[in-house]
Amino acid sequence: MRNYIKITALSLMALLASCTDVVDVDVQQGPTRLVIQASLDWEKGTAGNEQLVKLSTSTEFFETTNNTAVTGASVSVTNDTSGAEFIFADQNNGEYTTTEFVPVLNQSYTLNVVHDGATYTAQETLMPVTDITDLYQDREDGFDDEELELHVEFTDPADEENYYLFKFQRQGDLLPELEVGDDEFVNGNEIDWWYEKEENEDTDKIDVLKPGDVVAIEMYGISEAYYDYMDILIDQIGGVGIFSATPVAVKGNCINLTNPDNYAHGYFRLTEVNRTSYTFE
Structure with missing residues (x-):
């Protein structure tokens, strides 16, 4: 019986090996720039x-x-x-x-x-960029009201169009997370911009913010043209999915x-x- 099991296992392994094909992906090549x-x-x-x-x-x-x-x-x-x-x-x-x-x-x-x-x-x-007036943590405004989020408060200058780039990087994370915003509907008001860690779609792992975590924050004042550029770029970084943007040359x-x-x-x-x-x- 034991020999039969061994033979069956070896046969299955050989079958799987014989069904393995090497797929060559033809990647479009562009000029060096x-x-x-x-x-x-x-x-x-x-x-x-x-x-x-x-x-x-x-x-x-x-x-x-x-x-x-x-x-x-x-x-x-x-x-x-x-x-x-x-x-x-x-x-x-x-x-x-x-x-x-x-x-x-x-x-x-x-x-x-x-x-x-x-x-x-x-x-x-x-x-230019306005000053950050307050930083605090909470659990009420994020996508998950049981997890911590970081709040960045500032007052948007009145009577002018303003565009912002935010860069958040938790200590120990390999890459930062980028977000852009504008004042189209909040011109001249106090703004509460919050940030939380989201589910990783590739691993289905939620790596949430925890007590003791240190997050570096950078808030930039940017032009409308750079806002448009970064908005497209961030969509491209987001990967491919049913609701993702169609990849384009940026x-x-x-x-x-x-x-x-x-x-x-x-x-x-x-x-x-x-x-x-x-x-x-």
């Missing part, structure tokens, strides 16, 4: 003079190459009113830095990148003046930002 990460963020309470631009190249979906840094480029940002030009020095690792930047709220700036014979440019305005504001068809990925943004953290009790 310059990737511009130019987020000039002025943290409240700082001079804002130290800024960083990162340049790299895009890779194919299954590419395992880690070194995509772009060196040897020319990077500068110009104040469109005064004409003051800020040169970003090449650090030979894909990073370009300056300690001379002068941030001016509501001022327009132009980014200029020259790489591999092509000139890329983008224009954006340095957007183009930033960086234009290739030499060859418009060979545009760069990424975005040139200028923001004022609140940075703080909260420890759950």
Whole structure:
């Protein structure tokens, strides 16, 4: 009987092995593009003079190459009113830095990148952000009234359109969570923005906030154009599902003046930002 069981098990294993097919996925390949990460963020309470631009190249979906840094480029940002030009020095690792930047709220700036014979440019305005007036925890306003959520309170400036980007990252989490909002229906009012951990659709695991958790909070004032860009990007990050957005190419504001068809990925943004953290009790 024992030998019969062994033979049956071996037969089943052989059958399963013989039914295994290798599926080759034909992934559409696109051209290699310059990737511009130019987020000039002025943290409240700082001079804002130290800024960083990162340049790299895009890779194919299954590419395992880690070194995509772009060196040897020319990077500068110009104040469109005064004409003051800020040169970003090449650090030979894909990073370009300056300690001379002068941030001016509501001022327009132009980014200029020259790489591999092509000139890329983008224009954006340095957007202000209102102060955070209170941080607290509760259990009443989230999707699950038994779990903790974090509340960020602030007063939206009246008589103007405002757009916000929120970045939440719990200590120990690999990636932050991003959310965008606007004041279309709450202009000039006190706003209570709450954040909680949601169910992971891939694992069906609910990793809730707990006492002792520390969450880093960043609140940015952003332009309407950057709000639209991030709104689409966040939908893309959300993955594929019955109610998910149809995947589309997300183009930033960086234009290739030499060859418009060979545009760069990424975005040139200028923001004022609140940075703080909260420890759950």
